[in-house]
Amino acid sequence: MAIPFSLTPFETVSDVVISGRVVRSQSSLVVEYTITGAIDDLEIPASTDTEPTRRDQLWENTCFEFFIGLPESPRYWEVNAAPNGDWNVYCFDDYRQAMTPEPACEQVHCTWQPITKGYYLTVELPTENWIALEQPLELGVGTVLKTKDISHWALAHPGNEPDFHRRDSFSLVV
Numbered sequence: 001m002a003i004p005f006s007l008t009p010f011e012t013v014s015d016v017v018i019s020g021r022v023v024r025s026q027s028s029l030v031v032e033y034t035i036t037g038a039i040d041d042l043e044i045p046a047s048t049d050t051e052p053t054r055r056d057q058l059w060e061n062t063c064f065e066f067f068i069g070l071p072e073s074p075r076y077w078e079v080n081a082a083p084n085g086d087w088n089v090y091c092f093d094d095y096r097q098a099m100t101p102e103p104a105c106e107q108v109h110c111t112w113q114p115i116t117k118g119y120y121l122t123v124e125l126p127t128e129n130w131i132a133l134e135q136p137l138e139l140g141v142g143t144v145l146k147t148k149d150i151s152h153w154a155l156a157h158p159g160n161e162p163d164f165h166r167r168d169s170f171s172l173v174v
Helices: none
Strands: 002-009 016-024 028-037 063-069 076-081 087-092 109-115 118-126 138-146 150-154
Touching (some): 002 138, 016 138, 028 063, 028 138, 063 118, 076 118
Antiparallel strands (some): 028 118, 063 076, 063 138, 076 087, 109 118, 138 150
16 A cells, blocks of 8 residues: 655745655565655765665765654664665664664665656665564654755654654654
C-alpha cells in the first residue's frame, strides 16, 4: 500500500512543491519524492565517474531524507540520499545520540530523473536483513534544498528550528 505525503518548508519558499509516497514491501522501504515549481536555482551535487557510494554530511547540500523510528523505542535511523546517488544510513540510540553508520545496510538505491518542470527521486532501502516485516514503523520525511540559501522541508516542523530528528515529526506509520 502506498502512503502519500506532502512536505512543507520551514523557511518561506515560493513556487516549490514537494510531495511523494512511501511503499513498504517484504524486502524494502521505498520513498518517492516529486519536486516541482521554481527549481531553476536548485544546486544538485555533481555526478561522479564512480559508482554511488556511502558518504557523510550529504545534508550540507540538496539531500532527500527519511527517518525510521520504532514505536515505544527511542532508537531510530536516518536515511540520506543525494540526487547523484550517494547515500548513507545512520543509527541513533536516542535523540541525536550515538550516531553510527548502520552496518546491516550495505546499499541504498537512488534514481534521480528530470520531469516536466521538476524532478522525481526514488530511494529504495533494503530492509529484509535488519527490520522485521511485522515491525510497525514510524516515519519522518524531509528534504534539504540548496539554492543560494538552504531550505528545510518536512511533514511537520514542531519546533522553533528545523529539526528532522524530533520524534513528534515521525507522523507516517507503515
